[in-house]
Amino acid sequence: MNSDGRSTPTLTDWLIFLALLAGAILMCGPFIWMISTSFKPSSEVFAFPPTLLSAHPQPGNYLRIFTTIRFGQALLNSVIVATSVTVLQLIVCSMAAYAFACLRFRGREVLFLIYLAALMVPSQVTLIPNFILIRNLGWIDTYQGLILPYAFSSFGTFLLRQYMKTIPGELIEAARIDGANHLQIYAGVVVPLALPALGALAIFTFVAQWNNFLWPLITTSKPSMQVTTVTLASLQGQFNTDWPLLMTGSVLAIVPMLVVFALGNRSFISGITAGSFGGR
């Protein structure tokens, strides 16, 4: 149904449809070209006029990227880091959110404001001190160096707290009267009820970590510890005209996120929009 309450598309609707279709082709174009190039032999890349489907497709590019460089290790590192950060954030942020939303303690409002204020701090401000800290701890080229700085997020705490605030107080009160302690209420009542918000935060965090670049760029130097984005950027320097290989790497870096997004696009988007309504 459209905004006028009519259910059959009008001429305007069809014109808009055509404009959206043209836009969609523009939006998808780079993905299509990337996939097309990833299947081309190196020689064909410079052909004029350009070809979309190669006459000699090279699926071997997808093997070559794993044999010429450690791309498999990079993908594995990305999975390890993104998964660990996500799990840690879910635990740490949900615990903090529970305290803010369901418990009374002195300094609650002040502390919450401090956490909120941290949302205004660009990550590049803390970049240098964090790098120095990680370096002094000897954590360059380690998983803990890649993971721990992201184990807490103000955004995640804020998102979960807003959601937990909507849980009816009677449910928590009832559990309390039944003799449940705070840990039991947290794990048995609040967390199960907050699952939609936790899901949104999980997808949001996983995607953000998978695509994270600057921090892993400066805290890893060994190829065996690099994550996908960093390996991909370094490929550019080593194979700078081998466009089929670069595009193969790009496809491999993008596809897992498309899958994650396809599986959870509703909760991903609700995570984004929840952040925007929270401030009201």
Next chain:
Amino acid sequence: MPKANLSLMARREERAAWLFLLPSLVLFAVFTALPVISAFLISFAHWDLFNPPKLAFLDNYIGLWNDPIFRQVLGNTGYYVVLAVPLQMLLGLLCALALNRGVPGQAFFRVIYFLPVVTSTVAAGLVWAWLFNSNFGLINMGLSLLGVDDLPKWLISSKWAMPAVIAVSVWQGLGYSMVLFLAGLQNIRRDLYEAAALDGATGWSRFWHITLPLLSPMTFFVLIISIIGSFQVFELVYVMTKAGPSNATNTLVFFIYQNGFMFYQMGIASAAAMVLFLIVLVLTLVQYRLQNRWVHYE
């Protein structure tokens, strides 16, 4: 509340609260609060990481003030923000309006327009660098097939490199604005439109008098986060141009990266980070003040 009035249960609740907060407090202190303070202190020091830091007072800030490259960097970043933010917001709003009226296939379009948002910026930058390649890229091939003789050199031209980076960031960001605007539109009560239709309001005046004012809290939110996000542009620059040609696309965060991790000038990098911090802070506060003047809540 005076301490004596706290019952046993309240005290227990308070202790539980701090235990629940403990992991976040430790991580927040170590990786956010202390680093912010350290960054501020480091900005007043000369430090190359190999020798002990030396007090520099305002040297780093004065150095930035007098550095023509830093001025260029600020100019570039401003140019980027001023073009990328309105374009991304306008296109995002248009898409949201188009997708909010029940055209065929709108769920499909919503996903397609959003895909670039979940795409790794590094990978997207690589693909676009290939598209913008001045000799063999699809864009110039297309332009030459259309009969354009004077093909732009895109990423290796100091005139065209920044517009190319901006185009990619708009491509990547408009789905984000779109989703937020859509959420804002869906929050507007249907009956307002029905009442306006009864009063004989046309589509345009309904947009002007209902949609736009009631969408303003969301517009305001999108504006702030887009500006803040745009000031932090880095990956696209790193992958597409490496800040070149001759600093034509060098931006604030790239400058911080360059000074900190290529030149090992931690003091200068921190001072530049403080400038970024200040910009973001001022923008947030200014917008926060303005919010009450032009944002309409229902």
